[in-house]
Amino acid sequence: MVHLLNPLLKIFYEYCAWIMNAYKEYKSLDLPLLENEVGKFWVEEKIFEKSISTREDNPPFVFYEGPPSANGMPGIHHVMGRAIKDLFCRYKTQRGFLVNRKSGWDTHGLPVELSVEKNLGITKEDIGKKISIEEYNAECRREVLKHQDAWEKITHKMGYWVDLKSPYITYENNYIETLWWALKQLFDKGLLYEGYTIQPYSPAAGTGLSTHELNQPGCYRLVKDTSVVAQFKMVKDERSDVVFSGIHKLNNAPVFFLAWTTTPWTLPSNTALTIGEGIEYTLVQTFNPYTALPINVILAKALIGKYFDSNFENKEMIFEVGKKELPWKILSTFKGKQLEGIRYEQLLSFQQPTDGDAFKVILGDFVTTEDGTGIVHTAPSFGADDFRMAKKYGLGSLTLVDKQGKFIDGVGEFSGMYIKNYKDDAKYESPDVLICIKLKKENKAFKVEKYEHNYPHCWRTDKPVIYYPLDSWFVKTTAAKKRMVELNNTINWKPESTGTGRFGNWLENLQDWNLSRSRFWGTPLPLWKSEDGEEVMCIGSINELKGQITISEENAKKFNLDYDVQLISENLKDLHRPFIDRIFLVSKSGKKLSRTPDLVDVWFDSGAMPYAQWHYPFENKELFDKNFPADFIAEGVDQTRGWFFTLHALATLLHDSVAYKNVVSNGLVLDKGGNKMSKRLGNSVDPFSTLDKYGADATRWYMISNSQPWDNLKFDIAGIDEVKRKFFGTLYNIYNFFALYANIDKFIYKEEEVLLKSRPEIDQWIISLLNSLVKTVQDDFDNYEPTHAARTIQEFVDEHLSNWYVRLCRRRFWKGEYSEDKIAAYQTLYTCLLTISKLIAPISPFFADKLFSDLNLVSRKERFESVHLSEWPEVVNNAINQSLEQRMQVAQDISSLVLSLRKRVNIKVRQPLNKMIIPVLNEKFKKQVEAVKDLILSEVNVKEIEFITETEGVIKKKAKANFKLLGQKLGKKMKAAADAITIFNEAQIAELETNKRIFVVIDNEKVEILSEEVEIVSEDIPGWQVANKNELTVALDITITPELQEEGNARELVNKLQKMRKDSGFNITDRVILTVEKHDLINSTIINFKNYICAEILADDLQMIGQLSDAEVVEVNDFPVKVILKQKK
């Protein structure tokens, strides 16, 4: 790897490699360096482009890129999201699909505007005054792609394959033109309409506020407002008979609804009272505390305690102003439902609504009995809930406050008063207070008090916000609600719950889509309206607009307008404001139409990307047809009601189709403590430095394997390190091991494939596992379950390939002739590595490609220059051998048991032992073990396996209930039966085995138990050290005979001498001469194992001498041996 730093040296080495036909060997694993190199290779050889061009005629797999805003810097969560997108696109490419990946940039919207305002030190009010809209928008255009280079850098660095050369950009004219086309489609279908909506509005700033702005820190503040419980007088008629009939004849006092408000200024605009359908209300006889007039009031039963003292209940009905003892008495109770539709007299009748019914009781689901009276004062103009209710019941509204925040004319003494002190008037009197005084005097206020609560404030002016109806254009999504639900049911959501739950519920409660934004930098609404509001024209293309301009030119003189058509046309090169605002059109009836100044919600921009990215339908019609709908999209779960929704809504409305067939909504990336990352907290992870340090592959692998994409990821750098060590380190070691010996033996895969059945058992086994692996991984990717795929691959590499196959086969690679067995070993390992390179390619594209190339450049087995152009491995079903996999599992289990037994009695593996004993309960099991006997014996350094059967009489059997089978059969008796079975004696077990059934008495009832309902295991061999795992039992003969001791000593000595060789820096092939000082405890070992020792340490001579000076001392099983090891020249 080091040599790659120098290009000349690199060429030289590659030349050498070519001449020598050798696999590259590495000194260390440096992922970032490797990725850098592979990344360059991709660029130079245009691998990404080729991955598309070579599949030109294949079926497409359509992917949509959700456009990021280049206005902000990429964060680590983008790496996460893009890793998911990338891996499925790469996988489908490997599966042979044509996967086009057009990138895109989201360029409009508030964040851009805010950052421009911050940069220029201006506020929204300055736009059009201190700075022209033209200059402002030019600034936005510059600002928005500020970080584009950073985005491109991270894209390359993380190995995200997306076509950056021809991105769609939402501010471009072509893009906007498609949006207009879409809007016109909706307009023509009658799905675009103008209406009121209640929005947070700052009278002081004279602007509506987005919820985004309202969520700025510090906007909600604790304030003290005058609150009032007002009395709304009930009208006595048929509807209210239910109430009046409950009043005793002697009581002639009027009946009032009590409703509480913290915004008394909205009371003149009241048009309804809302109650809860299921809430219980009471009619209470009492007095007005301020006037002492006898009254009857209605309020929620649950809230009586808030206004009445239980001490005065049912007291004599006498009261004077100023007294505290307010007597009260419950006359009757009702369910909310019974009160529905009852009318009341207007509280403050300055004006009457003209747009609908008013002053009646309605039902609303939002009413609670947590505070207030359980009856909600409803002013449709000043509350979103109120507005919704008004629409539902066809209620009229009153908007007696203007946009400056003052009462309009015709509100009596309040006319012209500001509802809050917006002008910082020192002598300001609050109409809230004045209204309350008035109500008190008129016997219409039941309780007035200061109330402290949280109320939103404008973050620019620090003044209270009000909710105010504003003109807006809507998309009538509710018209297609049913269809949207139906289509949604055909979408494959990952996870499913997001689709059915979060998204599904959202669709069920769908509201019309408010498109209007009163901003500057965004797609202008292509709507021109006459002054009287009666005629509206929607423009669907630039050509159409040009045509209309020509017509309007002729009319310009009529309207007395200075109209420079040439200038206007030139300015059409930019469809943004302010140019577009200067255009006026003429309606068919000859009215002047001017543009509605609103912009389109940016979510419309991105939701229309399937069409707009191709400038459809003005161009690329065929291309669009082939690329709609998408097979796959992926974004964060926070986009559920954002992009996922707008895509779906537009596709449904425009094409009666889904926009995407499969969608992965991934979770958030949190810090390692599970907190949201934020710059403020300083816990955000910089993606650049992370990728620089750990590499993209390790980062991607970590992200994908650590948690399911839709679970939040607790991002911990240490986890990446672990992945690097554990997974890539292991894989790298395996490759290096392979390369080392393959180069020595000049294995370049030229020989004929050794038939699978001619290969040793262990080769067949790993190939079997490998094919099972391919199958699993393929299924996982097909089902959009990348985490399981990654974990399965990881387990295969770690547990099976490295820790079992390579470890057990090491000797096959470095011992002996270049025989068929050796070739089989090479071929097997090669196949595993190459296949793995393909399986991991979607997740870790760099390392995979390097592995692929390193193997393939020598073998030339594949005709592809990159793994990403290669074909997905085919599952060879008849290579999968379940019983082989099973018996290898048995071998692993037995080895593990023997090792644990050795551990228990503290005998190291280097000490050979004579035998182990395995009880066999059936012939099949015995055959299984015998097939893998040699592997086990060499692995655990034991000389023999002895099988014992019950005929020898040493096995102690135990019975255990099969809960699943017996539980279903016995039900309540299960527990007793299980206990009975556990204490079966040998005779009972024997009976069960011979007769295949046994009867036991449980709860005084005879119960038949069949042999298949019981598991029989041998858990113990009396007198032996045994270990169990499931049904498996192993006993170990731990007797160390003098012969075994000597052999153990010999091995120990060899081990120490090998270490000496290595420490002395001898080459692997150097010959040596060994001299050992005589010692009673070691002499016989050396004599008996002389040949073995010499062979292992490559000694040509071994001498034993009485006294040895200048000797080194090595500890051999706790006694010191003096030796001299000399290199033979």
Place this chain on the structure above:
RNA sequence: AGUCCCGUAGCUCAGCUGGUUAGAGCACUACACUGAUAAUGUAGGGGUCGGCAGUUCAAAUCUGCCCGGGACUACCA
């Protein structure tokens, strides 16, 4: 407030349609391996499976309620 997700060992996560010793990796401790070695393996300790009820012969798993973390949406008269 509503909708959805998550809560299993100190940490990160597996545990399928309920079935009896609740698993892995990291970390920790001990030991081993030493011709894949700036690697690796084995063993051990460590868990009232967020809490409480319920269904069931049997609940980490199913149901309800509650608590905690998160996301989105809507906001309080």
